[in-house]
Amino acid sequence: MTFVNWLKRRLVVIAGLLTLAYLLLPNIVVTVFSFNQPKGRFNYEWQEFSTEAWQDPCGVSGLCGSLTLSLRIALWATLGATLLGTMIAFALVRYRFRARGAVNSLIFLPMAMPEVVMAASLLTLFLNMGARLGFWTILIAHIMFCLSFVVVAVKARVMSMDPRLEQAAQDLYAGPFQTFVRVTLPIAAPGIAAGALLAFALSFDDFIITNFNAGSTVTFPMFVWGSAQRGTPVQINVIGTAMFVIAVVLVLVAMAVGNRRDRRKAQKTHRSPL
């Protein structure tokens, strides 16, 4: 009876942790299999422990090239989408203009559309225009589908910003440009950063739209896809594991730094006489 009660009270926690395990299981498998030495071309079955792949992560032809390309595309796409998206977000929150509804739906629709539809229709456009598929078509596509997500992230932040702050800046002799640079932008920065981060992640990991519009250019996800058909080198797992570890470590460090700063501030506040 007490056990049933105990279980009942912790049902949510147990179910939640099981879901968490479900989410993390593949990452554990990826990590473990980065130390595998497979017999055939595919790295799906455990054979024996080896650190060979870790010593030579670029050992597979084309792998690191595709990784660099993906990073390059993601950086440019982030830059483009963040710039354009931030401008739209500001216009949406801070100004009144005609056709606001139409603008809102144009921004919402790309998020409410399956990627394959956007990918296919963009390809028809490129084919009709006779564009050569490659770096530029991928970049164009990535900026397109990242844009809306940046708008949403920045908009949320700008909307929660007190308009009186900008009025205060104007009252204190800052012209429109100064107001924007000295007050609006710094305060909106966390939202812009969140949008940029999201855009980077979306672009870097995109497969479906890239698959349609890349031509013979190979990004990292395209490389993985190709190897799923031809044979998966262990190096893929090495890259996947490394990215996971780097991301977690970066976040933990950022959090620790933030915590330390907060605590230091708190102490200071505490010490000074009110």
Place this chain on the structure above:
Amino acid sequence: MTTVAEAPPRAPAPETEPPRKRGRWTPYLLLVPGLLWLLVFFALPVIYQASTSVQTGSLEEGYEVTWHFATYWDALSEYWPQFVRSVLYAASATVLCLLLGYPLAYLIAFRAGRWRNLIMILVIAPFFTSFLIRTLAWKTILADGGPVVGALDTLHVLDVTAWLGWTVGDRVLATPLAVVCGLTYNFLPFMILPLYTSLERIDPRLHEAANDLYARPSTTFRKVTFPLSMPGVVSGTLLTFIPATGDYVNADLLGSTDTRMVGNVIQSQFLRILDYPTAAALSFILMAAILFMVMFYIRRSGTEDLV
């Protein structure tokens, strides 16, 4: 400041000074580059696609608009099983995501305490490993004769799922179950994050108030927590269902020819068979179907602000 543009023009202008037109053109200057991008690379392609879908011809001789609507009929009659399958798989994955994601989102919002940030990181961190690599990992996890399949077989779960048509024989890989499992896995974070956002906004004192007003924990959940988390449920289900319907990665990597979804068809028509009109027609039908379902769903759930 936004009201300035709307104020009626100043009555007889007293001095030589013209009335200030602060920022009349600014919004348009801000909007134009981004909107142009979306118009040219999102809206225009949709029109091109619609036009392609009613063209006839061949790759060698070129295509021409002939208003050949029969393509739609042919595409539907040939590929309706894939359409039905897509909706079924996506719907199953969405329901599973909700059932699995809700407890975790609830846990993070109300029960995690000082572990909250760590769990959040663990939910988001898998994103940083390419989803293709993670999906391939499911091939290992669900491998024939592996521990997972073995356990399911011993517990006779596979008999039940086979009877339901979800699995074939003593395999999980290359069956509908594997595809739905992969879809669920891939889109689970998209369910958890909106759920968490809307749960986190709920004032915990509401729970105390409900308890104080004689609601048992289960009643509190049904009458207070769940209704208040509806915005998260709506946007979570949409963020899961829409991409899942169009997905072809999971069906390709974890499924078989019997689990092909409409995304697989569009992809192969476009990139391998090069039958552009049929591919465009299929894609157009998918788009229309999704938009229709989303509109209906939003109307029903009464939430307008999804984003």
Place this chain on the structure above:
Amino acid sequence: MTTTKDTTASGNGGDVRLTGIGKTYGSFTAVHPLDLTVPQGSFFALLGASGCGKTTTLRMIAGLEEPTSGTVHLGDQDVTALPPYKRPVNTVFQSYALFPHLDIFENVAFGLRRRGIRSVKKQVEEMLELVQLGEQARKKPHQLSGGQQQRVAVARALINHPKVLLLDEPLGALDLKLRRQMQLELKRIQTEVGITFVHVTHDQEEAMTMADTVAVMNAGRVEQLGSPTDLYENPRTTFVANFLGTSNFIEAEVDAKSGDEIVLKAGGGKLVLPRARTNAPTPTGGKVLVGVRPEKISLTHADDAGGIPEGRNRITGRIADSSFIGVSTQFVVDSPVCPDFEVYVQNIDRDTRLVPGAEVVLHWNPAHTFGLDAAQSLLAGTVGSAGAGTVEEEVAR
């Protein structure tokens, strides 16, 4: 300051002159065209309930709102068309609007830096000393208490030596005790720097404590303008009489006029009203509203009625309710001429017979009676009729 020539020398640089200034939003009139002059160096309060147009008026002076009609002059200069960042006027915003990403020092230095002043350290430190925040210079706004934030907002505005300092409900977010303290503090600073202060508030006590001149606003119009004592003693409308403190009203009929006095009939008795204390038309037989403040009235038990000196206005009634609030006891008296007459009695010698149900006589010096036009609502300006509600807040967004 940079773009305007300094006219302080001419002596009226800090005058604020509003001429026919008005503001409409679509069909809603927030401020009816009004004329107002705030003399240099004065502490001026715009007082009114929310939605009365006081904040809109202030924002038009600041340049944050464009007037629909009229002009704003600072001294001799017409600033109507100048954007806020070119006006020699600074504002202390409601809820302060301190820049969250800058520390206190940088918040205070903001205006100086925008005007291209390089060495700001000394000035900022002096200003922080003036508001007693020298220690907190390197903290972020959210680390300060409400009262400290308020002082930063004042310092941030004052450091620019504006010709006029505008304060938009600056004490609204503070608790009662701190508010009292800050009222005195602001008054001290104003005396010290001698700048014109225009202060918007809905708190009549705040306006009366701090301001030299108060303009009471109601529904987009200035209802009455004057010194706090003048407004309190000689309200010209029931709105002002009710909004500033509490007033008792008796509807009366003009019976006779003799010299400086008007004799009125109310119920069965007679009341005397000094002619100088009414601006209402008083034809014999006409109606007049007689007002008297609760603290001017004495309360005597009916048994002792004989001891009341001659020549005082008197009314009989029965105590309906009494509440003891320390300094005084507040009685509500049911009288034939007025259903709930309020009377505040100082607790010097408490008469134990004055309990609910007791028959009493209310009496006061006729000089404390004021007369108002009978053709207006008795309830204007009371809590229940606060009026336009939150229109102003909505409009301000």
